[in-house]
Amino acid sequence: MFLKKIISIFLLFVVTFAFCSCGEVKKSTDKISVVTTIFPYYDFARSVSKGTCDVDMLLKPGSDVHSFEPTPSDIIKIRNADLFIYNGGESDEWVDSILESLGDTDKPVVMKMTDYVKPLAEMDADHHAEDEEDEHIWTSLDNAKTLVSKISDEVSKLDQKHKTVYNKNSLDYIEKISKVQIEIENTVNSSKSKKIVVGDRFPLLYFATEFSLDWECAFPGCSTETEPSLDRLSKLTDTIEKDKIKTILKLEMSENKVADTLADETNTKVRTFYSAESVSKEDFANNVTYVDLMKRNNNALKEALSNDTN
Ligand SMILES: [Zn+2]
Known part of the structure; x- marks a missing residue:
């Protein structure tokens, strides 16, 4: 993390030098510019x-x-933005040093999304609460609705002449989120089983908590581990057998083989679940939204919750 900070500060020097040598860089349009770190906030701001x-x-x-x-061009984008939206938490630790180094006059309006919702404590794979807060707040659809509305408020302050447009768009999007939220609730309520087995990392604590789902996972939060312990593997296998689970989950763009190996051993199927933390190139090119990903999640969940006791 220290190295990351050094790199950020070095990049800031490079960027500052670039500004000094060629004067103020003009924005290309009169529109206000919003820059986000991760996909959910990009999608909310776009909507x-x-x-x-x-x-x-x-x-x-x-x-x-x-x-x-x-990169230096990322720092220029932040500096030139009217509004900069980031999550906060471990993955965004690089942000603070960059914001600190920008002078007050250069700073965009900043929204740190973890400031707007109630945090949950991180949990290890055995469901013990940790000291740190879990950063994956957007996987709760209630949180997503709050954050859409907060973005709309902030953008409206910066661009008051389009206030009505932003307000209408945000209400439309919140309604779409509510609709898929009800669909997911119906899926959970109509399934006898309330347990998901995720043979992967588990950035889904807020989602699981919102829908009162029980869970087992290979690695907690966004752990960088790729090989689970034997204990963990046997815990997962036992759960699959005891709860007669037919479909287990893995995450989008997964970099480990745990779910596939488990599925082979237990004769179960694997479905992809989307944390929406990032988006694939293909989905991005097709303008896939957070709501689209949650609809896919609802379909995956229907299978994951339909065990042999149903
Ligand atoms: Zn993560």
């Missing part, structure tokens, strides 16, 4: 804006947020 603002995301589609390093 509030619907083309009224310029919305840009720093994390490249198809890449992993946990290994993100800002």
